[in-house]
Amino acid sequence: MAVKRAKTGAAFPRRRRVAGIINGTRLVVADNSGAREVMVVGVVGVKTRLRRVPFATVGDMVIVTVKKGNPELRGQISRAIIVRQKKPFKRPDGTWIAFEDNACVLVNPDGTPKGKEIRGPVAREAVERWPQIANMATIVI
Numbered sequence: 001m002a003v004k005r006a007k008t009g010a011a012f013p014r015r016r017r018v019a020g021i022i023n024g025t026r027l028v029v030a031d032n033s034g035a036r037e038v039m040v041v042g043v044v045g046v047k048t049r050l051r052r053v054p055f056a057t058v059g060d061m062v063i064v065t066v067k068k069g070n071p072e073l074r075g076q077i078s079r080a081i082i083v084r085q086k087k088p089f090k091r092p093d094g095t096w097i098a099f100e101d102n103a104c105v106l107v108n109p110d111g112t113p114k115g116k117e118i119r120g121p122v123a124r125e126a127v128e129r130w131p132q133i134a135n136m137a138t139i140v141i
Contacts, residue, residue, distance in 0.1 A: 019055035020085035021102060026067065030083055030103040030122075031115030031136075035069035038080060038104065057089060058082050059125040061111070064104065080104035081111070081130055083122045083137075097123070097141065105133060 021027070021040055029035045042063035046054040056062050064080045066073045084099035091097065099121065106114045112132055122137040134140070 017055075017057045018085075018087055018089040020058070020087035020089065021056045021060075021062065021082055022053050025102060027064065027080070027082070027102045027104045029069070029080075029106060030118050030120050031105045031113060032117055032119075033073075033106045033113075033115040035066045035073050035078075035106060037066075037068040038064035038078070038106070039067050041065055041077070044079065056082055057125075058085055058123040059129040061107070062104070064106075078106050078114075079109055080106050081126060081133060083118070083126045083133065084120070085123075091125075099123070099141075105136075107132075 023040055025040045027038050029038055040062050043054040043056045044061040044063060048054050061079055061081050064078055066076050082104050084101060084103040086098060086102055088096045088098035105118060111130060113136060118136045121139040121141045122133065124140055127134040127137055127140050
C-alpha cells in the first residue's frame with residue numbers, strides 16, 4: 001500500500017492568470033519613447049515546462065524587440081510592462097475586463113519608463129504593481 005504524504009507548499013493556490021500575451025505577440029507601444037510596435041520574445045521571471053510557451057498578462061514585465069518605430073530603436077531588445085490586453089481577465093471582485101488592443105510601456109531593467117507620457121487607459125493591475133507607471137497614467141481602469 002502506498003503511504004499518504006502531507007501536502008506541502010502554499011496554503012492557498014496561486015491565483016489563476018489568463019494567458020493573454022505569449023511569445024510572438026505584437027504589442028502597441030503606449031508611450032512616447034519612439035517605438036510604435038514591438039514583439040514579445042520572452043517573459044521575465046517565468047520558468048515553464050520544456051517546450052511550453054511562456055505567457056504574460058497585465059502588469060507583467062516582458063522582453064521585446066522593436067519592430068516599428070524610430071530607425072535607431074528598430075531591432076533593439078528592450079523590456080516592457082503590459083498595460084492592456086484584448087483577452088478578458090477576471091478581477092478578484094468578480095468583474096471581467098478587456099481592452100481594445102494589446103499595449104505595453106517600454107521600461108529600463110529597473111522598471112523606470114523610457115517615455116514621458118502614456119496614451120490611452122492603463123489597467124489597475126499594472127498601476128498597483130508598478131508605481132512609476134501610475135505617475136504617468138492619465139486614465140486608470
